[in-house]
Amino acid sequence: MAFIRVRIERTLIHMQLVLVQLNSAHPSSLVPEYKQPTQDSTMDLVLNVADYYILTPYVYPASWPEDGALRQIISLLVLTNLGAAVLYLGLGAISYYFIFDHNLMKHPHFLENQVQREIKYAMTSLPWISIPTVALFFAEVRGYSKLYDNVSESPLGWTGIFLSMISFLFFTDMCIYWIHRFLHHKLIYKLFHKPHHLWKIPTPFASHAFHPVDGFMQGLPYHIYPFLFPLHKVLYLALYIFVNIWTISIHDGDYRVPSTLISVVNGSAHHTDHHLFFDYNYGQYFTLWDRLGGSYRHPSALMGKGPHDLIRKLQAEGKLGDDRAKAEGQLNGHAKRGVTCKEE
Numbered sequence: 001m002a003f004i005r006v007r008i009e010r011t012l013i014h015m016q017l018v019l020v021q022l023n024s025a026h027p028s029s030l031v032p033e034y035k036q037p038t039q040d041s042t043m044d045l046v047l048n049v050a051d052y053y054i055l056t057p058y059v060y061p062a063s064w065p066e067d068g069a070l071r072q073i074i075s076l077l078v079l080t081n082l083g084a085a086v087l088y089l090g091l092g093a094i095s096y097y098f099i100f101d102h103n104l105m106k107h108p109h110f111l112e113n114q115v116q117r118e119i120k121y122a123m124t125s126l127p128w129i130s131i132p133t134v135a136l137f138f139a140e141v142r143g144y145s146k147l148y149d150n151v152s153e154s155p156l157g158w159t160g161i162f163l164s165m166i167s168f169l170f171f172t173d174m175c176i177y178w179i180h181r182f183l184h185h186k187l188i189y190k191l192f193h194k195p196h197h198l199w200k201i202p203t204p205f206a207s208h209a210f211h212p213v214d215g216f217m218q219g220l221p222y223h224i225y226p227f228l229f230p231l232h233k234v235l236y237l238a239l240y241i242f243v244n245i246w247t248i249s250i251h252d253g254d255y256r257v258p259s260t261l262i263s264v265v266n267g268s269a270h271h272t273d274h275h276l277f278f279d280y281n282y283g284q285y286f287t288l289w290d291r292l293g294g295s296y297r298h299p300s301a302l303m304g305k306g307p308h309d310l311i312r313k314l315q316a317e318g319k320l321g322d323d324r325a326k327a328e329g330q331l332n333g334h335a336k337r338g339v340t341c342k343e344e
Helices: 002-025 045-059 069-098 102-106 113-142 159-182 194-198 214-229 234-249 268-277 287-292 309-315 321-328
Strands: none
Touching: 002 113, 002 159, 045 069, 045 234, 069 113, 069 234, 113 214, 159 194, 159 214, 159 287
16 A cells, blocks of 8 residues: 555656646646736736636637737727727717707707717727727836826825826816817818817717817827826726716706806806807816816806707797708708807
């Protein structure tokens, strides 16, 4: 019995030596070791999770390392396009069916098949917008940004997390104001920004219906911020989702704003006037820069002169009885009957 036990032990030792030799000689032939992503990694949070649960075990061959540049670029392209489509269609649909007032579709400036056209335009533009966006994401993943993983890495701890959130909102609001205003310059407007102004009475699906250059330029401040200022990775992801929610919300036709915030927050009522009157309310979140830049306009919807008021007036006059009456009030997407709206 002792002899058999010794033989078994020697056999096991021999097998262990063979495995070690195979591992050193042919590492690519072995099943890769999957490691749970940790907060110490410099990789982007979403990419790391996608690698661990989907991409490494089911998509990429074992010979493609997770930190390989080509693999990361391909992964970021797929994840960016998938995430943008899910956020846009998912949040847009929720807003359209549960928040957007469908009565606005009776407005003479609401285009025929507008919702379908908004979605088609956005879904065509998003893949093009993703190309330069992925270049910035790739730089972040490679560790060139000031993104960090742990609250302990913030000089001010949780206070620093809160301050970075506030500074992100004010920094991006300032940048988007001036980028947006630049896009309205007469030499630039028709090339890039005019397509977004086709939607005089926007729906939530108009939120991302931009020319690709327009969409990337207005999204650029969100990606520049973590290269200039420290920002927690999870907070960055949360702010990215919030930005998409906010962008949809200012196109959702819900003009209600708390009275104490009307003069501070740039809501849907403010932004609808931007679509209608062109030269006002360029801001994203706040009215601060519109006030400083002389482009603030108090929302017409809050003064009894908004889209709903016009619809009620036309209905009272018997001019919006059916689809035929509405169609007669449109001409190439522009209204007749003296409806107030600045032409670009």
